[in-house]
Amino acid sequence: MAETQQIKGMDELLYRQRHSAAHIMAEAVLEVFPEAKYAIGPPIENGFYYDFELPRPLTPEDLDQLDRLMRQSIAADKPFIKSTASKDEARRIFAGQPYKQELIDGIDAADVGICRHGEFTDLCGYPHVESTGKVGAFKLTNVAGAYWRGDEHNQMLQRIYGVMFPTQEELAAYLVRLEEAEKRDHRRLGRELELFFVDPIAPGSPFFLPKGTIVYNLAIELLREMYTRYGYQEVITPQIFSAELWKRSGHYDNYKDNMYFIQEEDQELGVKPMNCPGHCVMFASQVHSYRELPLRYADFGRLHRFERSGTLHGLTRVRSFVQDDAHTYCTMEQIGGEIAAVIAMMREAYAAFGLGEPRFSLSLRPEKRIGNEEVWDTAEVALRDALQASGVVFQEVEGEGAFYGPKIDLFLDDVLGREWQLSTVQLDFNLPERFDLHYAAEDGTLQRPVMIHRAILGSIERFMGILIEQHAGAFPVWLAPVQARLIPIADRHNDYCRGVAEKLRAAGLRVEVDERSERMQAKIRDAQLKKVPYMLIAGDRDIEAGAVSVRTREGEDLGAMAVDVFTQRVVAEVAEK
Ligand SMILES: [Zn+2]
Numbered sequence: 026m027a028e029t030q031q032i033k034g035m036d037e038l039l040y041r042q043r044h045s046a047a048h049i050m051a052e053a054v055l056e057v058f059p060e061a062k063y064a065i066g067p068p069i070e071n072g073f074y075y076d077f078e079l080p081r082p083l084t085p086e087d088l089d090q091l092d093r094l095m096r097q098s099i100a101a102d103k104p105f106i107k108s109t110a111s112k113d114e115a116r117r118i119f120a121g122q123p124y125k126q127e128l129i130d131g132i133d134a135a136d137v138g139i140c141r142h143g144e145f146t147d148l149c150g151y152p153h154v155e156s157t158g159k160v161g162a163f164k165l166t167n168v169a170g171a172y173w174r175g176d177e178h179n180q181m182l183q184r185i186y187g188v189m190f191p192t193q194e195e196l197a198a199y200l201v202r203l204e205e206a207e208k209r210d211h212r213r214l215g216r217e218l219e220l221f222f223v224d225p226i227a228p229g230s231p232f233f234l235p236k237g238t239i240v241y242n243l244a245i246e247l248l249r250e251m252y253t254r255y256g257y258q259e260v261i262t263p264q265i266f267s268a269e270l271w272k273r274s275g276h277y278d279n280y281k282d283n284m285y286f287i288q289e290e291d292q293e294l295g296v297k298p299m300n301c302p303g304h305c306v307m308f309a310s311q312v313h314s315y316r317e318l319p320l321r322y323a324d325f326g327r328l329h330r331f332e333r334s335g336t337l338h339g340l341t342r343v344r345s346f347v348q349d350d351a352h353t354y355c356t357m358e359q360i361g362g363e364i365a366a367v368i369a370m371m372r373e374a375y376a377a378f379g380l381g382e383p384r385f386s387l388s389l390r391p392e393k394r395i396g397n398e399e400v401w402d403t404a405e406v407a408l409r410d411a412l413q414a415s416g417v418v419f420q421e422v423e424g425e426g427a428f429y430g431p432k433i434d435l436f437l438d439d440v441l442g443r444e445w446q447l448s449t450v451q452l453d454f455n456l457p458e459r460f461d462l463h464y465a466a467e468d469g470t471l472q473r474p475v476m477i478h479r480a481i482l483g484s485i486e487r488f489m490g491i492l493i494e495q496h497a498g499a500f501p502v503w504l505a506p507v508q509a510r511l512i513p514i515a516d517r518h519n520d521y522c523r524g525v526a527e528k529l530r531a532a533g534l535r536v537e538v539d540e541r542s543e544r545m546q547a548k549i550r551d552a553q554l555k556k557v558p559y560m561l562i563a564g565d566r567d568i569e570a571g572a573v574s575v576r577t578r579e580g581e582d583l584g585a586m587a588v589d590v591f592t593q594r595v596v597a598e599v600a601e602k
């Protein structure tokens with residue numbers, strides 16, 4: 026039984042195969058646990074799952090047994106036989122199966138679909154392959170808890186996941202990618218490299234450990250340095266605002282479910298999920314002339330958005346985060362120049378973080394929109410021209426713009442071929458209206474400015490999660506929390522190493538000394554696991570020469586190097602980014 030529609034990009038046969046495999050898995054589960062209550066089993070990206078209420082938690086041995094039984098059913102090549110039944114008949118067929126009963130109750134039609142293969146019967150109107158032998162290559166991967174109908178007030182079920190591909194080769198290739206993804210999982214690396222952790226005491230709000238905080242702050246510093254060059258002015262705005270602000274901005278009507286509200290002295294207050302309305306209040310607090318435009322407010326204010334607990338994920342889906350957020354107020358004529366500058370900033374930043382060339386998409390006017398056609402024409406042309414002039418790869422998407430303006434989104438494909446949406450440049454004709462913003466034009470009249478929302482990295486939290494996975498924790502040297510670790514060969518070399526460390530620190534480098542009485546090889550291995558870019562080994566001969574023996578985390582031996590030479594080399598590398 027599937028409660029799903031066709032999945033984007035999955036071909037019809039594979040959809041049938043994955044869906045049929047879910048039936049075969051349920052058949053196997055009922056063979057092992059005749060008392061099992063079975064719920065739903067749709068095909069998904071890369072495979073399939075089925076949810077069950079079982080007498081005990083499943084073990085890896087259970088998965089092995091289910092796998093064997095499934096292969097037996099596939100070898101027997103049992104035909105899938107479809108029929109229909111009245112709802113009353115179906116209620117009898119699925120007697121003792123509460124989830125099926127509930128599903129039957131929820132079906133509007135008079136008859137329901139039934140699908141049998143061998144001894145197994147399911148409630149299902151979706152397409153299958155002809156027989157069990159026609160499914161693809163599969164592997165059962167894991168079991169996870171899942172609430173019935175995704176609602177935490179319902180029974181927690183056991184969801185068994187399987188992956189399925191047309192051929193054994195494709196399955197094997199996918200499993201290699203999966204293993205690589207697990208190695209790179211930022212939650213795991215976050216713990217191993219002592220960068221951050223998440224605790225149930227603060228759901229969706231990461232704790233950044235000292236090393237993670239270094240990376241976080243360096244990302245912000247890079248942006249601050251760019252702000253100086255690109256003409257942004259950083260501001261600090263309140264965290265908690267009267268609900269009046271959110272009513273005026275429209276968030277109260279459209280975004281309330283994702284916000285945190287506080288009742289205080291008979292006043293309702295809302296914690297900010299975005300900086301834009303606060304920036305509009307700031308813009309309106311002063312009289313502006315056309316000479317000041319474009320006026321660019323940048324804000325590293327902390328934002329809070331409620332996300333359902335089931336959707337939280339490490340750093341990439343959180344409730345508390347900071348964006349490298351900015352709002353530009355400008356004239357229609359200035360839009361093109363602003364967008365070109367933002368694209369340049371994006372490319373510069375992504376190169377510095379070693380993330381390669383992003384892809385862009387331009388979302389054009391949707392059916393429901395505000396603002397007159399002339400304004401939309403001008404805005405869309407300005408965005409398109411800016412993208413073309415920048416020479417970046419981009420595609421246009423009709424109808425995907427926001428009702429208040431067109432936008433540009435930036436996507437990044439990571440090493441595992443996954444697509445991430447990172448930053449957005451959004452034109453806004455709406456908020457300047459709602460906040461009645463104006464500036465004095467050259468002819469003395471009062472004019473409405475256009476507002477541009479833009480983030481380069483997006484949420485710093487999410488960006489860090491992607492950065493950790495992309496580099497598998499081995500950050501570029503300028504960003505590495507520890508850039509070099511000194512490794513004394515014996516205790517008598519500790520003093521020398523401390524002295525070298527002081528010299529490197531004086532040059533602005535981040536350095537540690539490994540003074541544990543471990544073997545040198547163990548210390549080198551540990552530094553490699555911690556992804557420290559340079560290991561500086563010092564023994565008697567190095568000390569005599571005023572040098573260190575340099576090794577990289579990739580295992581390259583750079584030989585003995587005078588301390589000054591090494592310092593200059595790394596300082597230059599950091600400056601270059
Ligand atoms: Zn089915």
Ligand SMILES: [Zn+2]
Nearest residue numbers: 299300301478
């Ligand atoms: Zn904004």
